[in-house]
Amino acid sequence: MRGHDVTAGAARNYRAFAEEARGRSPLYESLAGAVAGDASVLRFLDSLPPEKRQPNLLFAAARYLLGAPPGIGRLRELVSQNPGELAGVMLSRRTQTNEPARCATLLPALAQLAEPLALIEVGASAGLTLLADRYSYDYAGHRVAGRDPLAPTLRCEPRGPVPLPSRVPVITWRAGLDLNPLDVTDGDDVRWLSCLVWPGEGDRERLLAAAIDTARRDPPQVHRGDLVTGLPALAAQAPAEATLVVYHSAVLAYVTPARRREFAETVRGLPAVWLSNEAPGVVPDMPVPAHEGFPFILARDGRAPLALADGHGAWARWLA
Numbered sequence: 001m002r003g004h005d006v007t008a009g010a011a012r013n014y015r016a017f018a019e020e021a022r023g024r025s026p027l028y029e030s031l032a033g034a035v036a037g038d039a040s041v042l043r044f045l046d047s048l049p050p051e052k053r054q055p056n057l058l059f060a061a062a063r064y065l066l067g068a069p070p071g072i073g074r075l076r077e078l079v080s081q082n083p084g085e086l087a088g089v090m091l092s093r094r095t096q097t098n099e100p101a102r103c104a105t106l107l108p109a110l111a112q113l114a115e116p117l118a119l120i121e122v123g124a125s126a127g128l129t130l131l132a133d134r135y136s137y138d139y140a141g142h143r144v145a146g147r148d149p150l151a152p153t154l155r156c157e158p159r160g161p162v163p164l165p166s167r168v169p170v171i172t173w174r175a176g177l178d179l180n181p182l183d184v185t186d187g188d189d190v191r192w193l194s195c196l197v198w199p200g201e202g203d204r205e206r207l208l209a210a211a212i213d214t215a216r217r218d219p220p221q222v223h224r225g226d227l228v229t230g231l232p233a234l235a236a237q238a239p240a241e242a243t244l245v246v247y248h249s250a251v252l253a254y255v256t257p258a259r260r261r262e263f264a265e266t267v268r269g270l271p272a273v274w275l276s277n278e279a280p281g282v283v284p285d286m287p288v289p290a291h292e293g294f295p296f297i298l299a300r301d302g303r304a305p306l307a308l309a310d311g312h313g314a315w316a317r318w319l320a
């Protein structure tokens with residue numbers, strides 16, 4: 001592709017991101033809009049592999065180096081004065097946002113399964129979404145106490161007939177699998193995780209910090225590996241007497257459609273319940289409910305949508 005086409009493509013992506021950030025992060029909305037019209041930043045992006053040109057990655061890397069979310073002026077300066085360092089962070093890091101509040105949409109589905117549970121999360125990032133039993137919950141006044149009294153309370157608005165549990169399930173074994181596990185005890189990894197949260201998104205940074213403290217008290221194991229090739233061996237380690245649950249959220253969009261099918265076949269071949277929390281159209285062959293304005297579908301076994309869910313766990317609409 002010629003340079004002009006590449007920068008035109010990047011400009012379109014950044015304009016689309018500005019739309020996505022509207023109402024969520026005024027700073028990123030205006031920054032993405034400014035990048036879309038900035039020849040020097042677009043040329044810098046042009047020097048990176050296509051999968052490394054994403055707004056989220058650029059903005060988090062700039063924030064990581066500058067210590068604060070930049071405006072277009074500081075970003076332009078960074079690109080002209082320190083392009084190697086910026087490219088280095090973007091090439092070595094990935095968008096691995098780990099959103100503990102997604103556990104609030106997962107919990108009602110977990111609570112319907114026979115206990116004890118053994119949990120495998122593929123694409124687990126730092127493992128914060130492996131700790132569904134440690135957090136406490138507040139579903140519009142319906143409270144559920146977690147096992148760690150110091151852990152944060154996740155607030156989620158229940159919509160429709162959400163089967164709200166009275167307690168957290170018993171999870172006797174848990175393991176994560178990720179191409180690049182982040183370590184909650186490593187200062188740089190923790191700083192990267194916080195740089196991935198969009199500025200202006202209310203409580204998310206505070207919640208992330210509290211979830212990291214929770215994980216540090218008893219860090220979950222996140223193994224390095226691919227979600228297709230690494231899954232069978234990890235599943236074989238789960239205790240036979242527990243209900244094995246293979247779970248993922250905001251992960252399958254990162255792999256090709258062919259790989260998603262291989263993953264679906266792999267997980268269906270295991271003695272496991274499969275819970276997915278992904279954008280519509282991402283889980284192969286899964287019907288998309290005829291509703292509007294929902295980022296994620298929570299589904300069981302890749303076939304039955306259970307709920308529509310906010311991307312960050314703020315609400316869940318049960319479908320049953």
Ligand SMILES: C[S@@+](CC[C@H](N)C(=O)[O-])C[C@H]1O[C@@H](n2cnc3c(N)ncnc32)[C@H](O)[C@@H]1O
Nearest residue numbers: 096097098099123125178179226227249250254
């Ligand atoms: C956006 S994060 C989501 C993290 C977590 N599931 C959550 O909901 O907060 C996506 C994660 O998927 C991981 N990932 C992407 N492709 C993968 C693959 N083929 N195998 C394993 N992990 C993968 C990334 O490294 C990243 O940590």
